[in-house]
Amino acid sequence: MAKVVIENVKKYFGNVKALDGINLSIEEGLFVVLLGPSGCGKTTLMRCISGLENLTEGKIFFDDEDMTNVPPKDRNVAMVFQSYAVWPHMRVKDNIAYPLKLKKVPKKEIEERVKWVSELLHISELLDRFPAQLSGGQRQRVAVARAIVHRPKVLLMDEPLSNLDALLRVKMRSELKKLHEQVRVTTIYVTHDQIEAMTMGDKIAVMKAGKIVQYGTPEEIYKRPRTIFVAGFVGSPQMNFLQMKVLSSGTEIYAENFGVKISLKKDPNLESITMGVRPEHIKLEKTERSVQITGTVYFVEKLMSETIVHLSISSEKNLVVKIPYDLLVREGEKMKVYIDFEQVHFFNPLTEERIDL
Template identity: 50%
Template structure:
């Protein structure tokens, strides 16, 4: 119904190459999120799929048919924009039905479709209102309703929640996920918000400088990042990075004249792999206050100098230093209060899920 294959896609604006050989295989019914920092090319890729941008080279296939040279209306795609793009003089009902009217759909079918879409999005009570009478969340629902009414093969969402306040973003995120579960249609969704990406996606394409850095499930992206950029970009707060020297089967952190040894999984393979220096990546949730049940060679207790804490409710993020290196730890609320009061705390580092990166290329090292 709506599979998409993107093959060696490039796009240049003058001498500037914005997309550099993109390859993606999006399954029918999949929720794919394109995520990355501003200027990485994700919106250009979205517009290329929609037909709003003419590509420089490469192919776009939908359900196996090459649509690269087709106009937007010939691709059977519906797009939901960041700005809603509603007709201000039309009622909600007309905004939803207008596309169907232009396609000469019978009136009875239009009325049925509008009623079904309004019920699905819980906006039946808004059908007679104008966009100016709606809240931001309601306008976004109407924009989604207009797209749904067309029953396209593919939905494209271009940062649809960026104009909403924090609470409403969470609510709409949940609604979009529920909607996808009901419809199982193919969705390609652009965002710079990695929390949206992690919570919504079946698979994520992390982009940087016009290239896909990693393409995988949220679990794969978070736990097995392909390189340091992905590890740093995906995660809130981001991963800690510590430069280490390889010594036999251990890692040694040297800073300000002090040394500290850490054991990591499969550490014995590091030296045989010819590695001398690596970057140790460890998530803040693996640096916590000491737990009495946690023990073993991969659990280390270290002192942390605390500079700032951020209470988050169920936990507290502590920012500080260990051995002269900046780190972030995820503590319980009680430990967070202690850390803020004393300015230091003993923390426990669990390296069982630590990730190693090449110190020069930033590529993940598998040992």
């Protein structure tokens, strides 16, 4: 495994800035997720790390070794693709062994490593089958086995679970994380699915428009999002955003709108601020640290495990609230809920950056 350091990496396709100054240091052995919407540069960054794309500017290091101009075959990296990319004319054991044969590893050692990795991924009974005889999940395991059998310094995964059905994705998430705990290879994983990122990553790099806007642990990303974009991208349902006026009365400074008044610890020197609150931090019972907001039930999503209520608090604004699954609410009725003001987030509406108030 290797420490991966990315210094001011830029990648342009004509006038399109796919990567616009990426700086990232990934400690060896970590499972790091590149998270962001389509077109933000996640896969391009991964291809640059693997050597499949040449950089426009910048450098990439594995440990202290400059890999910027090193061919892919000499980087000791392995990739797992969304499309599995297993050879259809080869049996499973030959698919797994193929990278070792290219490196001219002795036959006995190849057999030992294929045995080791097939047991690790629970595919020992599939070794004599062809890919057409496998399910999607089994083929993905074969692709992962082929990637790690030659013990790469860095393992790259590009949305490897997106072709699987929902139940299998959940199972494979846990299997890939457990696999990483066993082999401890430095892993970089691309996804647009924030649930995958939160459950699998040791750290998450949230990307937008070719830049990394926040890098941290899942807890840091969730509890202290650096921008409105990060706050809205991570969490399901999405965080609520309310535009609040900044007012003062004597020595008290507060944010007010929609019948809600929240005291601020300091003056943001702005006429208005954006307040964010997650649906799970809006409660049905009043506490000492909550403030009431009233609305009309606009729409109800009954998910059986929980109910999502869309509460109309003005003619143009809905508040999304999570409530227990067995609580009956009807569209059109009035409803009081309570915002936990110790769990709210504030952002500058101009820069969209976090303000600690």
